[in-house]
Amino acid sequence: MDQNVGIGIDLGGTFIKYALGSREGKILKENKIPTDSQATNSKILGQMAEAAHEMAAFARLKGYIPLVVGIGTPGCVDVERGFLKGSTPNFRFWSEVHIGKEIEKSLNIPTFIDNDANLMALAEARYGAGVGHKNIICLTIGTGIGGGIIVNGEIYRGSHFAGAELGHMSIKYNGLNCRCGGRGCLERYTSAKAMTDYFIKKSTKEGSPITNKNISVKDIFEQFRNGNRLALETIERSTYYLGRGIANFMNIFDPSLIIIGGGVSESGDEYLKRVKKVAFRYAMKNATDNVKIVKAKLGNKAGYMGALSFAFDQLMRNYKS
Numbered sequence: 001m002d003q004n005v006g007i008g009i010d011l012g013g014t015f016i017k018y019a020l021g022s023r024e025g026k027i028l029k030e031n032k033i034p035t036d037s038q039a040t041n042s043k044i045l046g047q048m049a050e051a052a053h054e055m056a057a058f059a060r061l062k063g064y065i066p067l068v069v070g071i072g073t074p075g076c077v078d079v080e081r082g083f084l085k086g087s088t089p090n091f092r093f094w095s096e097v098h099i100g101k102e103i104e105k106s107l108n109i110p111t112f113i114d115n116d117a118n119l120m121a122l123a124e125a126r127y128g129a130g131v132g133h134k135n136i137i138c139l140t141i142g143t144g145i146g147g148g149i150i151v152n153g154e155i156y157r158g159s160h161f162a163g164a165e166l167g168h169m170s171i172k173y174n175g176l177n178c179r180c181g182g183r184g185c186l187e188r189y190t191s192a193k194a195m196t197d198y199f200i201k202k203s204t205k206e207g208s209p210i211t212n213k214n215i216s217v218k219d220i221f222e223q224f225r226n227g228n229r230l231a232l233e234t235i236e237r238s239t240y241y242l243g244r245g246i247a248n249f250m251n252i253f254d255p256s257l258i259i260i261g262g263g264v265s266e267s268g269d270e271y272l273k274r275v276k277k278v279a280f281r282y283a284m285k286n287a288t289d290n291v292k293i294v295k296a297k298l299g300n301k302a303g304y305m306g307a308l309s310f311a312f313d314q315l316m317r318n319y320k321s
Contacts, residue, residue, distance in 0.1 A: 006068040006311050007055045007109075009048055010116060010303025013037050013074070013090040013143060018051040019304045020059055020066070023312040025127045027301070029058055038092045045099070049106040056107060069109050070311025071099060072116035072303045074146075076162045079314075082113040085161065089179045090143065112314040118155045118164065119306030120296075121148025124259050126309055128297035133257040137249045138296070139166060140262035141242070145187040149253065155310075167191070169248065171241055189241035192217045192264050199234045206230070221267045238264075239271060243278020250283040250291060261296030 005028065009018040012035060019030035031054065033047060052069050059066045075088040075095075082100020104111040121138035124130045130138070134153045140146040147166025149156040157163050167187035168180045175184025188194055195217050224231035246258055258279075260272065276293050298305060 003063060003065050004067050005059050005064045006070060006308045007052050007059075007066055008304030008306070008308035008311070009051055009069065009071045010119070010307060011035065011044070011048065011071065011073045012116070012303070016047055016051055017300060017304055018048075018055060019301070019308070020055040020064075021305070021308050023309070025123075025305055025309065027305070028062075028064070029055065030301070030304070031055075037090055037094075040093050041095075041097050044091075044094060045097070045102050048099075049103055052103060052107050052109070056109065066109055068311040068315045069103060069107060069111040070119070070304075070307030070309070070314075071103065071111065071113045072119040072307045073099060073113060074116055076160075077113050077115050078161050079112070079114050079157065082111060084113070110311075110315055110318070112311045114155070114307070114310055115148075115157075115161075115164070116303055117146030117148045118157065119148075119310055120146065120261065120298075120302040121150055121259070121306070122155055122309055123298055123302040123306035124261070124296055125150045125153070127305055128302065129259050129294050130257055133255075135253065135255045136257045136259060137166070137246075137253060137255045138259045138261065139242075139246075140296075141191060141260060141264035142262040143191060143193050145191050146262070151253075166245070166249065169245060171245055186241065186245045190238045190245070190264075192262075195220060195234055195238050195264070198237065199230060202230055202233070217264050217267060221271070224270075235271070235274070239274035240278050243275045244282055246275065246279040246293065247282035250279065250287040254287050254291075256291055258291065258293045259296050260293065261299075261302065265295050 015032040016035050017032040019027050021027040056066045076085045084097040087095035099113045100111045130136045136150040138148040145167025147164045149164045168185045170184045171186045172184030176188040178185035178188050220231045
């Protein structure tokens with residue numbers, strides 16, 4: 001590996017995860033700090049700048065040259081300007097922010113920004129489960145649902161950087177209200193929050209109120225394995241809607257691979273087995289030929305690894321132009 005390295009930062013609702021690494025995906029150092037989702041824009045920017053300074057200092061101490069910073073953030077990102085357009089539901093104030101300009105000014109290192117789910121998809125395509133595939137659909141199933149689309153090896157962003165919001169495809173036209181302003185969104189039926197909300201609501205309705213409101217998807221799967229009927233119902237509901245959503249993605253995009261990541265995907269083989277069964281049942285036959293549905297491989301590293309890879313791409317494009 002040569003001495004040129006980059007800094008990747010992944011802004012999440014719970015942690016800011018960040019790392020120092022090479023263009024080839026070798027990670028030299030990684031760390032994380034808690035995220036304050038109620039913080040002002042300036043505080044979050046300050047946290048990201050602090051993380052980048054930490055990695056830059058380590059790089060120089062070890063004789064490396066930090067050439068670039070890549071950042072993944074929730075929300076719609078104008079990649080050309082490094083600008084977060086609009087708001088992000090999981091952050092109170094994180095909206096209309098010139099992230100690239102502010103971080104670049106603090107470090108004096110070229111900085112490039114993209115949507116976090118896009119970068120997760122890019123990382124899985126280049127270093128993880130998607131190696132060898134050119135057309136990929138990537139879903140992260142967590143508190144919400146993030147989506148990334150890789151077409152011919154490149155991130156698909158749409159005409160206004162607003163594409164790939166796969167979690168906000170309406171799966172029930174007259175369904176539950178979603179915080180995005182729509183109704184019946186996939187996220188409202190298949191995310192971790194959707195699963196726990198449904199389980200708690202049904203338990204209360206049936207006269208067995210949940211005393212621990214912090215119940216997790218992991219808890220639901222544990223109760224399912226112990227024979228709990230309501231846990232089974234919750235899992236069946238979630239995997240059914242996710243499978244139907246994936247069937248739609250297969251019909252529209254005809255990918256060779258669908259990657260499922262995020263905390264819910266770690267619930268065991270039973271989860272993915274149920275999703276696959278529904279997806280292949282409802283997708284058109286031609287769209288199911290030679291397509292695979294697999295778990296993500298990179299876990300929590302995908303965000304900053306994708307940010308690193310994307311940043312080096314942008315740096316090289318700017319250099320060539």
